[in-house]
Amino acid sequence: MHLKNRRILGAALFFVVCTASAATSSKAEVDASAIVKAAIDYWRDTSSYSVARMTIHRPDWERQMTIRVWTRGEEQSLVRVVAPPKDAGNATLLVGNEMWSYNPRINRVVKIPSSMMNQSWMGSDFTNNDLAKADDLLDQYTHTLLATEVRDGHKVYVIEARPKPEAPVVWGREVVAIRDDWILLEHAFYDQADRLVKRLTTHDIAPLGGKLIAARQRMQQAESPEEWTELRVLQAEFGVDIPASTFTLANLRNPR
Amino acid sequence: MLLQLAWRNLWRHRRRTWLTIAAIAFSAALLVFMITIQLGAYDMMLESALRTYTGQMQIQRAGYLDKPQMRTSIAAAQALAEHLRARVPEASVAVRANGFALASSGTRTYGVPVVGVEPEHEPGVSTIPALITAGSYFSGPAAQEALIGATLARNLRVGVGDELTLLGTGRDGSIAAAVLPIVGVFASGNPELDRNLVQLPLETFQEIYAMGDHAHAIVVSGPSLDAIERLEARVAAALPESADGLVLLDWERLVPGVRQLIDADMVQSWFVYVVLIVVVTFSILNTFLMSVLERTREFGIMLALGATPLRIGALVLLESALLTAIGLAIGVALGGAIAGYFRVVGFTFPGMKEIYAQFGLPGVITPQLSFATLTLGPAVIFAFTLAAALYPALRIRRLRPVEAMRAA
C-alpha cells in the first residue's frame, strides 16, 4: 500500500480553517519556527467552520466529495460529508490522537484502530493519520529559514522542516513556502535520499470568511502526474462559536 | 539359442538366482510404491494449496495479480462465469470480489480483507464452505450474512449470531458500510485465512462495495489435477471476445511456491532413490561377478570350441538382463498391487492425519498409478544393473582358453 499525502490535511487546513485575527501585520523578522507558528496560528484559531470540495483524480477516474469541517482548538475536529448523496452523512471525529468514523446507513460508530491509522481516509488520498496529526508541523520538527524571496509583491519565506529524531514522521525533510501574510504557498515532502515524493501547491488565493486564504490547493504525487487530490474551499467562517458538545461521539452519531 | 542357454544357466544356482531376483523385485516394488505415493502426495499438496481457496486457475483483469486494486475488476463477471459453465461443463466456476474493511465487533476493530463469493458455486472451488465449525453457510446469493475465520472471530470476540460492522471503500470511492450478522465461523487450517478473512455472499458484497456487476476473480477448478492443462486450454478457448484485457492465470502463477516445493521434494526423493538403487546394484553385482568367475573353466572350453569373447559376453549380459527382467516384473507387479491396494483404501501413517487435518484435508494419500509411475523406477534399476553386469562381461575378454581351462 502506498503511503500517500501524509499531512495533506494539515496542509489543507491551512486554508480551510483560518482566522481573521492572525498576526498579519507582524513584520518582525523572527526565527523560522515562529514563522511556521504564525502560519499555523493564521489558519488554526479557537474555532472554525468551512465547506470544501475535494477532488480525487486518478488516471482512469475522478471523484468529487463535498465536506463540512468544524474545528475547535488544536485537538478537536469533525468532518462531515454532504455530497455525493450516497456518502452524505458519513463523518469522522478527531479528538487528540483518537479517531472515530460514523456511517449513517448502518448507524454505527467505529473507532479507527492504531493499525489502520495509515490507511486512506474515506477513500481519499488522506490517511487517517494526516487528519489526526495536522498540527505536528509545529512541535515535531526543527525549522530553518532557507531563503526569503519576493513573489507577486509579497515576501515569501522558504523554510525547511526536519523531523526530530523521535517524531512519527517518515520524511527526510519538508520544505514550506509561507507568504508574509502567513498563507502557505507550497509544501514539499522529500524522502531520506532527498528525492521529492509529493508537493502541495496553492493555486488560488481568495478572500473567504473575511480574509485572504488559499482557496484551491493541489497535492501532486511527484512520480505519477495523473494522481492528485485537490481541495477547493467554498465557504469559510472563522472564530465562530462552536460548542464543545460538537466533538462528542453522541454528536457524531446524532448531528444536531 | 543364446536365450535358451542363458535361461538354463540362470537356474544352475537356484538359490542365488532367487535371492538376486528377490533383491531386484524388492527394490523395484519399493520404487514403484514410493513413486506412486510421492506423486499422490504432490497431488494432495496441490489439493491443499488449491482446494482450500485459490482454485486451479483464475481469470482476472490483467495487472490485478501484481497490484490488486478495486477498480481493476471484471465487468459482468457472473454472466462471464455462466458462459464458462455452459462451455466447460466439467469445471467448477465461481466468481469472487475482493475488498477491504475495518471489521468491528463494537469492542474490537481489525482491518481485514473482505471477499464476496457465490454461495451456490463457491463449494466447487473452495473447501471453506465445508469447514464451518460453528453456525452454517450462507442461506442465499444475496443473504445479509457474513462468514468469518475462526481466529478472527476469537480476536473480535464474536460468535455466530453476533453483528459484524464493516466499514471500507467501495469501487467508486464511496464509503462502503454494512452491519451483518455472523452466520458461520470457518477453520480452513490456513492461519492466514483463518485470522483475516471475512466472506459475504457476492450480491451482498457488490451492493455494499458499489461493484455493480463487477468482480475481481473467476475461480475455475476441474475435477482432477491431471486434467489441469487440458482444462486450462478449454477455458482459454471458451473465453469470449469481450473478455479482452482479462488473463487466465494458472496455479503456478497464483501460488508459485507450490511448484518449487514439489521440485525441491523431487530432487530430494531422487537422491534417496538413487542411493537405494546403487546399494541394490552393488548387492547384486556379486551375483553377476560370481557367475563369471566360477565358470572360468566353462568359458575356457567355449573359447577353445571357437566361441568369441563377444558372444560369451553377450551370454553373460543376457543372463543378467533376464535375471533383472524377472525381478523387475515381479517387483512391478508387487509394487503395483500394493499401490493399487492403497489406491482403494488410501495410504496414511501415524501423525499424518493430524497434520493434514489442520489443512482440512483427509490426510490420506491416493497413490498415483500410471504407466510412468509404474515403469520409471524399474527402468532406472534396469539401467543400473545392466551397467553392473557389464563389468563381469568385459572380464571375459581377458580370458585365455588354455589358462582358463586349467583354472579351478
Added chain:
Amino acid sequence: MSSTVRLLAVLAWRNLWRHPGRTGAILFALALGVWSMVSLAGLTRGVLEGQPERAIANLTGHVQIHAPGYRDDPVVEHSMPPPGPELRAVLAAGALAWAARVRVPAIVVSERESAAVTLVGIDPAQERGLSFIPGAVVAGRYLESVDDAGLLIGRKLAERLETRLGWRVVVMSEGADNELADRGFRIVGLFDAEPEAIETGYVFVGRRAAQRMLRLGERISEIALVAPERDRIDSLLERLRAAAPDLDVRPWTEIEPLLVLTEELSNVVLVIWYLIVFTAMSFGLVNTLLMAVFERTREFGLFQALGMRPRLIVGQVLGESVILIALGLALGNAAAALTLRWLESGLDLSAFAEGFEMAGYSPVLYPEVAAGDVLAANLLVLVLGLIASLYPAWRAARHVPVRALART
C-alpha cells in the same frame, strides 16, 4: 576359548580376502547403505528437527510466560508486570537464559510503503544465548541497552519498505491506554533470519524504548527462557507455575504443537528408510556369504570330519559377516561424517526458496547429527545383519561331512 575366537577371526579375515573384488563390492554396498542412513538422518534432522531448534532460537524459547489471554490475542492490554523476586529466583536457578520482552503487533511506515510487523522490545544482553537476534545482525550494529532506541529490521523488510540502514521509519501501535502510540526510530541494524517470515515480520528495539512508546511503564508482554535440555522441562514448568500462579506458563511443545508432530513423523520416516536400506543391503550380504559358503563346502566338510563342531563353523561364517559389517559400518560412518562436515556450513537450496518458505522451512539446510540416529543405524545394521547371516552360517554347518567331501 579366547584362542578359538582368535583362530576364528584369523580364518574369517583370510577367507574374506580370497575374493577381494567380491568383498570390495559388498563392502561398498554396505558402506554406501550406512552412509546414506547416517547422512540422510543428518539432513532430515536438519530439516525437521532443525525446526524446533530454529523456532526456539527464533523467539519461542523452551518455555514462555505470558499474561492470560496473550497467546490468543497478543495485544498490549494483555501485558504483565516484570517478574517478581520469586519468579526471578526460579528463572535464575532453572534457566540457562531468560529474557523479558515487550511484543506487540505494529505497523512500520516508510516514505513509500508500510508493513504489518511484530514489534519486539528486548534487553539486548538477555537475548544472548536465548534467541537468534544477537547473532543475526548483518549490517550496522546490534542493540546496546534496554534504552537503545535504535531499530533492528530484517534486510528483506528494509527492501520491501524501500528504506535502508541509518534512515528513519515510523512505528505505529496501540498504547497501553488504547490510544495511538507512534514514534520515529532510526534503523541501526539489519538482520538476516530464516524463515523469511521472521525477517519480514519482526522489528526489534530496546525494551525500555518500546515501553516508553507504548506507555507501558515497567510492564512486559512475555518472558521466554531456554532450559538446559528441551525435553526435560517438566519440573521447571512446575516450579515456574508455582512461582507465577496467575500467569500462563507454556512449554514449547504447546506453543508449537505442529513441530512435535513433525518430529514424530520424521522419526517414522527415518526408521522406514533404515529398514529399506538395510533390506537392500541384506540381499547382497546374504548372497555373498552364501556364495562363500558354497564354494567352501568341501572345506567345511573337512573341518567337520576333523572334529570341528558345527558351532564353530557357524562362528566362522558369522565372524566373516561381523568383519564385513564392521568394515562397512566404519567406512559408511566415516564417509557420512565427511559428508556432514562438508555440508556443515549449510546446503543452499535457495533455488527452491519459495517452496521451502511455503512449507515453513529454511532454504539453507544445516545437517544435525543426533547421536541416537547414528547409534540406531549402526546397531540395526549390525544386529539385523548378523541375524540375516545366520542362514548362510546354518547352511555351512549343516553339510554332512562325507557328502561334502565327495563333492568336487
